Structures are given as C-alpha cells and as structure tokens.
Amino acid sequence: MKKIITTILALTVGLFVASAQESDRKWEFDARVGVNIGGTSPLPLPREIRKIEAYSPQFSPSVEINATRLINSRWGIGSGIRIEKKAMSTHAQVKDYRTEIIGEGGNKLRGNWTGDVHTNVENWYISIPVQALYRLNSRIEFTGGLFAAYLIDGSFDGYVNDGYLRKDNPTGDKIVFDKKDKGTYDFSNEINSLSWGLQAGAHWSATQHIRLSAQLTWGVNELFKSNFKTISFSMYPIYLNIAAGYRF
Template identity: 40%
Template sequence: MKHLKYILIFALSSAMGTLQAQDLKELMKENRENREANYAKWGPTSDHNGMGYVVRAGFVLGGTTPLPLPKEIRKINEFAPKGGFSLGIDGYKYFNTKWGLSAGLRFFMQGMRTGAEVKNYNMAIVMGEDVVEGRFTGTDITETRMTGFTIPVTATYRVGARWTFNLGPYVSYWIYRDFDGEVFDGYLREGSPVGQKITIGADNPASYDFSDDMRHFSWGMEFCADFRIKKHLNVFGLLDWGMNDVFKSDFETVTFSLFPLYATFGMAYYY
C-alpha cells in the first residue's frame, strides 16, 4: 500500500511536469509568433533578412569644438548653430531579425557662430595690409561653415520591432570649408604674452581667416537611433563625432585641436 502511494505521487508529479513543459512550450511558441507578427507589421521587409535602402532628410545642428575646453577660453558668451541640412541614402542588409549592416552617402551643409572671452589666445589677425601674430585677450567671434559628403559604415541592431540603432565609423569630404572671425574689446601682445601691446577696440575690430588651413577630410564615429512611426516611415536622431582636427597638421596658429560635432534630426523612409 505504501509503495502504491509513492507510485501515485510520482505519476502525478510526472504528469504535472509534462503539462508544465507543454504549457511553457506553447507559451514560447505564442511569444515567438507574436514577435514575428509584430516585426511583420512594422517591416521594413517581409522576412527581415533582406536588403533595402533608406532615404534620409534632416536638419543639422552642432559646431566645431575643442575637447576639453582650453584654459585660453575663459567664457562662452554666444553659441548659435548655423542651421544646415542633410540629405542622403543608406543601403542595409539584415542577417536576422536583430542584426544587420548599413552603408550610406549623404550630402550636408553645417556651421556655427560662437562668441567667447579669451585670454592669451594665440591669433593671427589682419590689420590694414599686414598680418600680425601674437597673444590676444578680449572678445573673439568665430564662424565656421562646411559643405560636403559623408560615407558611414555601421552595424545595425534592432530593439523590438520599432527601434533601430546604428553605430560605426564615417569619413567626410568637405567641398567647401570656411573658418573666419574677428576680435575686439581687447589687445594683442605681438609675438608673445610680453610683446608689444596693440589695442583693438569694438569700433575697429581685427579680422582673421583660417579657411585655407582646414583639411578636406574628416573621420569619426556615427551613432543613429531610428523610431518607426509607420511601416516605412521613421523619425531619427543622428550624431557624427569627429575624431581628427579640422586644421591641417602643419597649422600652428590655433594651438589646440578642434573637432566637428554635429547632430541631425529628421525623417527617414524605408524601402
């Protein structure tokens, strides 16, 4: 009788375990089917393992900045991105429902205007017909403008059916680049911090132009986040973080490196 009791308990436990395993299997199958249905709803491809392309358009905001801020720059009085735009196309290939690869070509226009209080800031300024180099203390206004093309190559990762993230390197070529400005409300010590003092008033600013000293090529890392609002339509935010100085290696007037750091916000259409 005692043995029969144990046999019944074992049989009941086995049956319950089998039912639980079947329930778990059914639940996993249901979750998988729901996930696949969700991916099928949001696309962009029917099997999520295919190829396609994305057309992107957006507004560009950002600037060219030193990292970290050098001691010569004492205070930022003004920062105004020169609202630009970006238009391009990306090709993508998904290897499964999550991972893929993307490469693109984009045309962009970008720029900024900054105003800062500086001290002992190395500068080469135009005064009349002469170029005078030395250490400037006072107010500096800088404007930069760049136009060109960017080629990104990124890994693609999907989080659920609606979020997509891209990360990878890019290279840019600047067809047009401009870096100029003016200084005033201060003085220039010619040659060194103890050189001859040249006063520069607000009513007679001195100008500078380092456009010809800028590189044509820039490279860095790109991060992009897409959110699908329709099956083929996304909103996106994109950040291009430059890793090399905007100036040529033999340019010594600006004594610290400046890096392009620009974000793009816009719409993307998936095919």
C-alpha cells in the same frame, strides 16, 4: 557645386530605388533629410577660453541615403552617402589665445589675443558612413559605426575685438582693438579636406515607411591641417543630426 551635389544625389537615389525594387527582404533602403546641430570646438575647452558669450547653430541641412544588409532579425550592416553642412557661430571671451589677425590697415599679424573672438564655421561635406544596425523591436533601431567625410567647401573665419594682441608672445608689443575695431581672421584654407570619426544613432519608425532619426557624428581627427600651428589647440566637429526619412 550645387550641380555636382544634385547630380550625385539623383544618381544615387535612382540606383537605390532601382535595386530596392528588385531586392528581397534582406536589403533595406532609406533616404533622409535633416539638419545638423552642433559645434566645431576644442575638446575639452582649453584654458584660453574664459567664457562662451554666445553660441548659435547655423542652418545646416543634410540629405542621406542608406543601404542596410540584414544579417538576421536583429542585426544588420549598412553604408550610404550623406551630403551635409556643419555650421555654427560663436562669440567667446579668451585670454592669451594664439591667433593671426588682419588689422584695419590690412596688416596681418600673429600673437596672443586677450578679448572677444567671433567665429563662423561653415563646412560642406560628402560623408560615407559604415555602421552596424541593431533592431530592438519593429519600431526602434540603433546604429553605430564610423564615417569618413570629404570637405567640398569650407570656411572658418571671424574677427576679434574689444581686447588686445600681444605680438608674437605675451610680452610682445601690445596692439589694442576697441569694441568698434575688428581684427579679422580667416583660416578657411587650413581646414583638413578629410574628416572622419564615430557616429551613433537612434531611429524610430512612425509608420512602415516614415522614420525619424537622431544621429551623433563625432569628428576624431582635427579640423585643421596638422601643419597649421597658429591656433594652439585642436578642434573637432561634433554634430547631432535630426532627420526624417523614408524607408523603401
């Protein structure tokens, strides 16, 4: 997979640099390297979630190349390509949360969980943004638009402990997991291969070529495939991308 990414990147960079050299001022090109900080979360938090014990963003790099066509001195329209990771891990306390777990004996079972849930999300995407640009002054620009992202590699897994599962429904057989017991789960195969949503960013030019960007990407379609019913609520990726860029 790394090979594919590198190849795509190299090709795109080459293309952009080549066209940048022969373009007039109507086109602008930039390349960015950054990190995503955020979460893949139900919105709003459902009643099943009683407490967020811990949240930690995981190292989520991004590389991005954009081309912008300037319409006039203030407005422009642009697109690009971004390869990025969206990752985080959480530890939450839940009550009566529908899930599917694997017990000590490798037994898989479904039911309503009350207790702790540890989740790791680690998704790699190739994203294509389409956005409008507004130039406030020579240093500050805003962008806003849509993105579509294709999942290259995804995982959504973790474990439950310190609680109990009620098999099938809240009155079913009670299966106890102590703090030391782990019931694992893995819904990696259920992640939607397409993610799309809104994005909005602010950019500050430190010098003629160096630019700092902050950009929020808000996933609008569900993280999981629509036929995945194990978890009773929908989850969305919401990440803030902080990047340093070079404007050609």
